[in-house]
Amino acid sequence: MRKIKGNAFIFGHNIDTDQIIPGRYLELVNPKEIAAHCMEGADPTFANRVNSGDIIVAGKNFGCGSSREHAPIALVNAGVGAVIADSFARIFYRNAVNLGLPLLICKGIMEKVNEGDVLEINLKEGKVSNISTGKSFNGEQLSEYALEILGSGGIKPLFKKITAEM
Amino acid sequence: MHALEKILARHAEKDVVTTGEIIKAKVDLAEVNDLYLQTIYSFYEMGGKKVWDKNKLCFVFDHYAPAPTIKTAQIHKEMREFVQENNLTHHFDINTGVCHQVMHEAGLVYPGMILVATDSHTTTHGAFGAFGTGVGATDMATIMISGELWFRVPEIVEIKINGKPEPGVMAKDVILHILGKLGADACVYKAIEFCGTYIDDLDVAERMVICNMAVEMGAKTAYMVPNQKILDYIRTRTNKEFEIYDTDEDFVYAENYVFDINNLSPQIAVPHSVDNVVSIDQLPEVRIDQAFIGACTGGRLEDIQAAAEILRGQKINPHTRLIIIPASNEVLLNAIKFGFIEDLIKAGATLSTPGCGPCLGAHQGVIAEGENCVTASNRNFPGRMGSTGGSIYLASPATTAASALMGKLTDPRTFLKGENV
Numbered sequence: 408m409r410k411i412k413g414n415a416f417i418f419g420h421n422i423d424t425d426q427i428i429p430g431r432y433l434e435l436v437n438p439k440e441i442a443a444h445c446m447e448g449a450d451p452t453f454a455n456r457v458n459s460g461d462i463i464v465a466g467k468n469f470g471c472g473s474s475r476e477h478a479p480i481a482l483v484n485a486g487v488g489a490v491i492a493d494s495f496a497r498i499f500y501r502n503a504v505n506l507g508l509p510l511l512i513c514k515g516i517m518e519k520v521n522e523g524d525v526l527e528i529n530l531k532e533g534k535v536s537n538i539s540t541g542k543s544f545n546g547e548q549l550s551e552y553a554l555e556i557l558g559s560g561g562i563k564p565l566f567k568k569i570t571a572e573m
Numbered sequence: 574m575h576a577l578e579k580i581l582a583r584h585a586e587k588d589v590v591t592t593g594e595i596i597k598a599k600v601d602l603a604e605v606n607d608l609y610l611q612t613i614y615s616f617y618e619m620g621g622k623k624v625w626d627k628n629k630l631c632f633v634f635d636h637y638a639p640a641p642t643i644k645t646a647q648i649h650k651e652m653r654e655f656v657q658e659n660n661l662t663h664h665f666d667i668n669t670g671v672c673h674q675v676m677h678e679a680g681l682v683y684p685g686m687i688l689v690a691t692d693s694h695t696t697t698h699g700a701f702g703a704f705g706t707g708v709g710a711t712d713m714a715t716i717m718i719s720g721e722l723w724f725r726v727p728e729i730v731e732i733k734i735n736g737k738p739e740p741g742v743m744a745k746d747v748i749l750h751i752l753g754k755l756g757a758d759a760c761v762y763k764a765i766e767f768c769g770t771y772i773d774d775l776d777v778a779e780r781m782v783i784c785n786m787a788v789e790m791g792a793k794t795a796y797m798v799p800n801q802k803i804l805d806y807i808r809t810r811t812n813k814e815f816e817i818y819d820t821d822e823d824f825v826y827a828e829n830y831v832f833d834i835n836n837l838s839p840q841i842a843v844p845h846s847v848d849n850v851v852s853i854d855q856l857p858e859v860r861i862d863q864a865f866i867g868a869c870t871g872g873r874l875e876d877i878q879a880a881a882e883i884l885r886g887q888k889i890n891p892h893t894r895l896i897i898i899p900a901s902n903e904v905l906l907n908a909i910k911f912g913f914i915e916d917l918i919k920a921g922a923t924l925s926t927p928g929c930g931p932c933l934g935a936h937q938g939v940i941a942e943g944e945n946c947v948t949a950s951n952r953n954f955p956g957r958m959g960s961t962g963g964s965i966y967l968a969s970p971a972t973t974a975a976s977a978l979m980g981k982l983t984d985p986r987t988f989l990k991g992e993n994v
């Protein structure tokens with residue numbers, strides 16, 4: 408599994424899918440075009456500032472609201488390496504893992520990280536290290552199957568592999 | 574462990590599962606409705622050839638039954654071809670009804686099973702002690718290939734409901750009341766167990782109403798310990814062996830809530846959210862243009878009966894239309910047999926064929942800009958039943974019928990005088 412390391416971008420509680428990708432962009436189908444509007448509803452400068460591997464840190468219920476698959480598509484294609492939050496909305500969580508976007512549940516993470524801190528995630532152990540402060544925290548460990556999906560780059564590539572062997 | 578955790582553990586071939594853990598579990602029944610042609614495309618895209626088990630996958634044509642447009646007719650056509658190619662044992666075409674009604678009528682729902690459907694209201698089947706949950710197109714396509722799905726073991730919230738509401742106050746009022754108190758995000762990604770003296774004795778249809786609307790609090794699934802009424806019902810439908818799992822006495826719920834519903838008044842969720850709930854007596858006069866009794870929440874025989882008892886021998890208000898859509902053909906036949914349909918049609922109602930009808934604004938009675946609709950269905954956000962400029966009031970079937978009669982939101986207890994609904 409690739410290492411996830413990048414700068415932290417901090418968002419609040421209840422970041423809904425309309426903030427991740429505003430409804431007016433749902434007609435877009437090209438992933439790169441979708442990604443150009445990533446997080447626009449919460450921070451219109453985000454898509455320009457984010458670098459590949461950067462990490463979103465948020466509070467409760469990240470990804471709530473309508474169940475659009477456009478939300479994880481935007482995050483993945485904008486280069487977001489992972490999202491760490493207190494909790495995730497259910498359908499967002501499923502869609503994200505299926506699309507290969509690592510998520511980590513880590514309670515109280517917002518108080519332990521400052522905007523721009525360099526974070527490194529060990530997904531296998533469910534651990535976050537804040538390189539900038541030298542502290543590390545334990546989140547909820549992902550299951551082997553979720554790691555397998557993420558390691559394959561999402562559920563579609565994984566299933567293509569499985570069906571090819573069938 | 575909780576009964577729901579034991580269901581998950583059994584289907585994942587594990588002894589123990591813990592909250593937050595992700596497991597891979599076998600699915601006993603997967604259902605695809607006619608909004609989700611995409612699942613077939615994803616199935617082939619991922620290399621699928623034949624579905625994993627022709628007895629465990631079913632398609633239900635309910636959202637567009639019968640097809641209102643050429644595009645939806647095409648969806649049905651392609652899905653029918655897939656059903657035939659895979660020789661699926663169970664298929665519910667446009668002549669059956671809403672998925673959350675026809676599956677248990679066909680004996681496909683039983684305690685301890687895992688039922689996954691491309692529909693958020695799959696929580697309904699918790700009424701039978703099943704683990705029911707909704708998924709999207711990609712997830713469903715992976716089930717069609719492998720028969721399995723990954724699940725996160727959810728936190729479990731206990732909602733205890735005690736008491737007995739007076740005649741004219743229905744399960745819909747009870748769940749609207751709870752939604753109003755707890756809010757639409759109270760149980761995100763969690764499971765809800767409903768229990769208490771009210772639930773213990775509740776009949777099949779009303780149990781389904783409560784579990785149906787659990788998803789409006791964000792719940793992944795709902796659960797009730799099957800009571801005798803449920804077991805008797807299932808036995809009339811299937812001979813299948815099943816196991817009822819107990820919750821261990823030392824199980825600790827993530828949260829506990831208690832509600833007493835002895836003196837509950839009829840409840841209304843006013844525009845534009847499901848948790849915007851008030852007692853009917855707190856509302857100013859609201860003119861009603863359309864009333865709808867139907868959908869997977871309010872289209873069962875008991876709901877149609879409640880309406881017929883209020884409207885028998887009466888005429889609805891001349892400026893109000895009342896649309897009745899039985900949840901299934903079986904419900905329709907029984908409603909005809911008991912004379913309810915005759916009562917309602919003589920009172921001025923419009924009857925449509927079983928299916929989702931205008932619940933999601935696709936056809937069969939959508940509303941215009943500026944119109945007010947009172948409905949026994951389950952969602953009231955702008956545009957759900959037609960124009961975004963319309964207003965939707967969620968209510969019980971009894972309140973909906975009384976409101977059609979008076980042409981304004983009306984407390985059904987006025988018409989009951991102590992009779993049982």
Ligand code: SF4
Binds near residue numbers: 672868870929933951
């Ligand atoms: S009746 Fe309404 S809520 Fe139920 S499945 Fe159909 S569209 Fe969904």
